[in-house]
Amino acid sequence: MTFPQFVFRNVSRNKRTYAAYFFSSAFSVLIFFVYALFIFHPDIKEGVTQALAIQLMIIAEVIMYVFSFLFVLYSVSTFLKSRKREFGILMIHGMTKSQLNAMVFLENMLIGIGAIVAGIGAGMLTGKLFLMIGARMIGIPPLPFYLSGKALLLTICAFVILFLTISFVTTFLVKTNKLIDLFQANERPKKEPKVSTFLSILSAFLLTISYILAATATLQTLFFLMLPVITMTVIGTYFFYTQLSVFITKMLQKNRMVFWKKTNLLTISSLAYRLKDNARMFFMVTIVSTVAFCAVGALASMNVMNKQIASEYPAAVTYLAMDDQPVHKQHLQQIEDELTNKNIEFTTNQVPVKFIEFASTTNAYPSKQLAVLSFSSYKKISEAAGYGGYSEKPPAAEEALAMRQATLERFKSSTYTLKQNQFQLQTTNLSKHVTTPFTIIQDDGLIVSDELFEKLSAVKTGLLTGFYTNDLKATAGIGANLTENGRAFLSKENPFAMTVSGTIYEIQINMYKMMLFVAFLIGAVFFIAAGSFLYFRLYADLEYDLRHYLTIKKVGLTDQELNIIITRQLALLFFIPVIVAIVHSSFAFMALQSLYTLSIAGEMAVVLGSFLVAQLVYFFVMRFRYLQSLRNSLII
Template sequence: MTFPQFVYRNVVRNKRTYAAYFLSSAFSVLIFFVYALFIFHPDIENGVTAAMAIQLMSAAEVIMYVFAFFFVLYSVSTFLKSRKREFGILMMHGMTKNQLNVMVFLENMLIGIGAIIVGIGFGLITGKLFLMIGSNMIGIDPLPFYFSKKAFLLTTCAFLFLFFCISLFTAALVRVNKLIDLFKSGEKPKKEPKVSILLSLFSAVLLVSGYYLAATSTMQNLMFRMLPVIAMTIVGTYFFYTQLSVFIMKLLQKNRYLFWNKTNLITISNLAYRLKDNARMFFMVTIVSTVAFCAVGTLASMNVMNKQFDTDYPAEVSYMALDEEPAHQQNLQQIEQELKDRKIEYTSNQVQIKIAEVASTTLDVPYPPEQLAILSFSNYEKIVKAAGFDLKEKPLVGNESLSMKTSSLEMYRQVGYTLKQDGLELTPRASTENIVFPFQLILDEGLVVSDEFFEKLVTVKTSTFTGFYTDNLKDTSGLGENLVEEGLSYPTKESPHYIMAVSGTLYDSAMSMYKMMLFVALLVGAVFFIAAGSFLYFRLYADLEYDTRQYLTITKVGLTDQELNKIVTQQLALLFFVPIVVAFVHSAFAFMALQSFFPISIAIEVIVVLAGFLVAQLIYFFLIRYRYLRNLKRALV
């Protein structure tokens, strides 16, 4: 038997241990290749949406490649630690240190090349399906399957380089100790896990503080709290597994009624050692799973924007005439004609806005407004009723005013204004309950004033707002394409006379972007989630030999088959679901902080995402439990 044949058979012999690592690597290659098919597809090169899709997928390629590097590095280093006895046998039969390094290098490259072949192979088989799903979510015409040489070469070269570097690095780090140490590496009794009460309390304080800061975040302080909360959660999670979880197990051991009850003695004792031994792995699984949950959940939460658009755009078509040019009448007539041609029932409303010059403000802001859009209360009432909203404000009198709300996310701030005309002063007492105009139409700030005050403003510019109201904003998508670009038109040198917003077009554009981000996040999240499961899988099988000896000893003193199933199921359930539950808790508080950005609840979307991940984990758990019990019982016979 030649040396390459020996290496090949060595990999095949350990196929059960390498299975999850191999499949995870192949899945990473598959998703990387699918993204590359999109990026290099000749029919996706034109258009703003397509360009953004390419940018997002390129970013996802980089994220996945970096993650794959660390995933492979951690996996290979874990395998090496579990093979010390095998290395000892080979060294005893005359294998040199250099031959051992070459063997490890060739094994890693063999697995890596196999993962590349399988990943690209499945990519070619399922490429058409992914292209259809992706193009549908992005909102472009269905993409035909196209074999891209660039995608093939990029994927092959990138992962060949990755596996080569990892294989070279790990081969150089193979430690050959004394033969007696290598042989007894799996038989040495484990030391009693030690725990620090201070570090356990430190972990609890960090996690509770991080959760509190996340749960009480508002839109104003979220950006300032984000990095500290993330840092506190990461550090707290690490010490939770290395200290606090072991401390909890020791407390359970002191509860004699619980600890000495049937098989709990074995389950709890084993968990204390397992949690300590696998702390880093649990930490990685929790963080990776949290990232996957948050990425997918955040983008799935964007689905609430459908409801939010109705609030943010009271008029489905908004047209702001900035002067008295005759072209405005032609534009408005065109909009009305297009609505009639589409057989869309609508109502329209037209109000006057005055643009006043600002002399000063009471609040020291970096960029104080030079102009102020001012609307009378009676005109505000007309807009609110035309949009179908309830008027909750009482009529304004004298110098009373309200800050003009232009977005659901806008927060009221107490700012006083002094106008250049006669030094008139305005200090809004609050903001309007309803959105008056889309934020794109008010380039500076705006106020709603009393009708009396509105009449006082004479040395000002005037603008005219015309709103067209329909029952369904989606019906207006693509309306007035010669007047707007991607649903919006700002004043330019070529067309300085009006601002226009078509909510249907803006909605389609925004939904296309979010669907595209969700498509990218789903695939990246799937890679992260499968990798997290792989960590658990090969860690479990790395301890199989030790578990076999332990359970073999216990069976000699009367452990029944039913009790063995119960112990293994309890331990596997805790090992599989503790990291996932902790990740769920982390994600739940992250979504509580995210909720501050949405005036509408995102709870349903978040629950659906977390439930989907939980179902996937349950399926994976029962599959692994079945295989693990089968292999364990075979070894016990």
């Protein structure tokens, strides 16, 4: 038997141990290849949305590649630690250090090349499906399958370099200590896990503070708190697994009511050792899972933001005409004709707008001018949009309502001193509803009493026209020659401002779907990788567990009791990191809620629930296979 044949048989004999690592690597190659198919597809090069899709997928490629490198490096280093006894046997039979390094190198390359072939092969088989889903989410016609030579070459070269680098690096990780150390690597009794009370308290403190800050974050503080909260959470999570979890387990051992109840003695006794031995793995699974949950959850929450468009844009089409020019009548007639041709039922509404100058203001971010609406006009717009503006009281003579131009605005009272007679106006509150989108006014706006509106001298005047319909989506594409992406801004060359809510909605929903598609694939890779960590950690300890369970069975435990012990220990192994990740993500979503006026709880529950169900399915599959392995060893 030649040396390459020996390497091949060595890998094939350990296929159960390498299975999760191989399939996770192949899945990473598959997703990388699918992204490359999008990037180099000739039919996805034009348009703003398509250009953004390409940029997002390039970013996703980089994230995938960096993560794959770290995942493969960690996996290989873990395998090497579990094979010390095997290395000892080979060396006692005459294998040299250089041959051992060559064997490890060839094994890694064999698995790597197999993963590349499997991943690209699966990508070719499923590429058409991914292209159809991606095209639908981006909002373009279905993409035909196109096998780009560049995509194929990029994937092969990238992962060949990755596996070559990892294989070369791992040869330096192979440590050939004394043969006796290699033989006894898995048989030495484990040391009593030590724990630091200070670090345990520090972990609880960091996690508690980070949770409180996340739960109480506001729109103004969110971005300032993000980095320190993430840092405290990561450090707190690491010490939670290495210190606090072991500390809690030791406290349980001192509680006789719990510790001495039925099989709890065996479960809790081994739990402290498992937590300490698997602390780094638990930490990695938790962080990777949290990133996956938050990435998918954050983009899923954007669906709520799209629901806010109806509140942000009271009229399906809003048109602000400045001065009295013939072009405005032409534009308004064109809008009416397009709505009629699309069989869209609509109503119209016109109100005057005055732009006035002020001498000074207490506003921290003053605009150059103020747009002013009368309260009757505000009421008219609110009623046309179905809001019911009549529920608000008109402001007093020297007071005004700050014109709400977005649902996320926060009110801060300001005083404006007008140039006209140095008259002072103080804002008492925000208007209850949005009447004019920010892109229409672009500056601060006030709503004043009808009497004061008549007295104000305007620098310039405008006529605000709204077209109202029950189906905002149907207006997509209206006035496409007048706007860019559904918006037109006032300028010296452009005497009008305009928004088309249907077009804006269509662009936002396509961007949301596209980002969700990209994030979902990355999240799936992260989640599968987290499962792989659990899988090969489980089978790396199988030999030790066999001896452990055989010993306790000799004490007299029944098969049913042993099944209960094993199920509990597997459940802890699988669900502790996922539950911690769900808790982390829940507080992250609480902070994210500050960006929205509508609740995102439903979307978050769906995301976290879906991941939890997937983990449950994975747990039961792995439990079945693990118990089957034990039965085959005549233990159960």
